[in-house]
Amino acid sequence: DAGVIQSPRHEVTEMGQEVTLRCKPISGHDYLFWYRQTMMRGLELLIYFNNNVPIDDSGMPEDRFSAKMPNASFSTLKIQPSEPRDSAVYFCASSLRGPGQGGSPLHFGNGTRLTVT
């Protein structure tokens, strides 16, 4: 089991540029989550998918953020245009059955550290 794979590990970009973060969940996991972590705000849930369908995107900060899951093995989080306040570590996580269903835990990737200058 390779675990959740995120790319890139680090991304440095200039304000106004488009940024795309990528995630490959664990095979067979039905749920995929995108989180953002900062010192000030801690871990924040941005959006999650069940069977490739977005279920709750209430955590997406604004229209500059979008997420897609075109198939069960791939998801992207896009920021366009990026701003310095988007600088954070972005984590992707997957789970077998999701929250509230038999105690299925989250499995996290190693994250993408985004710096917007």
Added chain:
Amino acid sequence: AQSVTQLDSHVSVSEGTPVLLRCNYSSSYSPSLFWYVQHPNKGLQLLLKYTSAATLVKGINGFEAEFKKSETSFHLTKPSAHMSDAAEYFCVVSYPGTYKYIFGTGTRLKVLA
């Protein structure tokens, strides 16, 4: 509202002494509880989980946690701290019929030589 509280934002222990990281959750209705550890520049790694089986749960790296329904607590313990245990620890809860994992604010563990 459902919530989880980690009572200490920072804990310092000497190497070889016991570790206690405290976690309380808001509702006793059939929760699933998890502890995660995050080392610097790494993702969150699952230490252990409670899902209504045995109340004493053993995890990786010598950690364990006890589910106490009467106290709505799920404290994390380890008999003897190691330098490599220095990290941030998160307590997480989820409830049947809900659609979110609820995270505590984290406890940063420092291990002194």
